[in-house]
Amino acid sequence: HQLLEHVQEITTNTMKYSYFPLQLILDQHPHVSKYAFLDTSLEFISYENDNNKNAIMIGDCQLVPGSFLSKINEDEILDVRDFSLSMHHDMNMNQLSCTINASLDLFNAGTVCIIAQRLQTMLHQQFTSFHCTLNKPIYELSLLLSNEQYRMQSLNNTQTSFPSSPLACIHHEFVYQVIRYPQKLAVELDEQSLTYCELLYYVQVLSFTLLNEYHIVPGEIVCQCVERSLSMVIGIMAIEMAGGVYCPLSPRDPQHRLHALTQQTQSRFVLVHYLTKNKFHNDILAIDIHSIFANNDLMSDIDVDRLSSITITPNDIAYIIFTSGSTGIPKAVS
Structure with a gap:
């Protein structure tokens, strides 16, 4: 719920900084049922699952099948939305899983993977015990991946040792x-x-x-x-x-x-x-x-x-x- 409220707040606050007259363009085409713009969808589903017999362990993660998955038609989702993010919360197991569906006509597969990695990084920071004890707000979480953090540290490390003399001009x-x-x-x-x-x-x-x-x-x-x-x-x-x-x-x-x-x-x-x-x-x-x-x-x-x-x-x-x-x-x- 905190994530949804934060997304809603950010979306609302950014409207006043928008320089792209999207609504004006849409008003010029009142008879178009589906606009040629990105359609996005964000949904959060909470469910109870009593059947844990088919749970599969992958590394330190437990994959639990949910009954709601059979009700979701991916083709139908992509017909309505060009990009969708579904977050599923198992109330019994207290587990959170995410599903991203994106149209490859609009998104590069590598870009979608990076989006998923950034989301995983953010969720890992938000729900680990260390950050939970600090009660850190979502907007303060870092979206940088580990390789990007290493690259930034390398760029900021500007100290250079010169072999000729430490006191040279x-x-x-x-x-x-x-x-x-x-x-x-x-x-x-x-x-x-x-x-x-x-x-x-x-x-x-x-x-x-x-x-x-x-x-x-x-x-x-x-x-x-x-x-x-x-x-x-x-x-x-x-x-x-x-x-x-x-x-x-x-x-x-x-x-x-x-x-x-x-x-x-x-x-x-x-x-x-x-x-x-x-x-x-x-x-x-x-x-x-x-x-x-x-x-x-x-x-x-x-x-x-x-x-x-x-x-x-x-x-x-x-x-x-x-x-x-x-x-x-x-x-x-x-």
């Missing part, structure tokens, strides 16, 4: 990977890709330009506003290698927000590419990453040595990001 680890796998694919987007060696070259060119022409110093905030591209990765690593603090700006933000964020960070310039170079006013210096690569010659060994001599420690700030600012002024988080 981000760009140090990047160079370490370049030394180990120079010809392996480092970054890929659509039909574009760069190996570790190629990526390092572009990063060093941009880093040296920031140092030589724009004279950035360690700890200086450098903003970057680019679309998702190879240039985004190059810009991030170049700012880190030059000793700057990376600050991403979203190209989807309006100009007044971009201007406010650059003012708040006191950034002297913004790295852009051809899709975002018109996002900023004339009072903000926008540096086109692509033009730097087109106009730059090969670096000498002295330039590489200068990049290597920049003093950066793992205690220095690597990046800052801003909150959405929906409740006030955007706040920076490092």
Whole structure:
């Protein structure tokens, strides 16, 4: 009964959030007896069964035949409903069994199996002694399957041990990977890709330009506003290698927000590419990453040595990001 009441409550509460004008569509076809929409059925049957002689044990579960099963015609159910869930409660044995009937014209067999597994997971939580003692509401029960829980734990386990040094900086680890796998694919987007060696070259060119022409110093905030591209990765690593603090700006933000964020960070310039170079006013210096690569010659060994001599420690700030600012002024988080 608690399950039925909860389903009824959820269904009623979700009506006000419905953006699909189902009733309006149905009113336009008053003469149609069966609509081309999903018909669902939920029924709860309680019965008494005195005949337990034919009980069958399957593992730790007892399968008890019910007399009502002979009265149910599955073909008739599917003619009326495209999806039906029947829950049968044996009052004598205090056992609960469920039957799901679904039209394979509308549902994939694998989808129906997953629905059944989620229902089993929910019922197992609701009727085990541990959860019963806690009197846990149904809406707080988890519908995640065991393999999904394991997958989520794996995705949330973001700790990575780096073999080179536990106190290395981000760009140090990047160079370490370049030394180990120079010809392996480092970054890929659509039909574009760069190996570790190629990526390092572009990063060093941009880093040296920031140092030589724009004279950035360690700890200086450098903003970057680019679309998702190879240039985004190059810009991030170049700012880190030059000793700057990376600050991403979203190209989807309006100009007044971009201007406010650059003012708040006191950034002297913004790295852009051809899709975002018109996002900023004339009072903000926008540096086109692509033009730097087109106009730059090969670096000498002295330039590489200068990049290597920049003093950066793992205690220095690597990046800052801003909150959405929906409740006030955007706040920076490092």
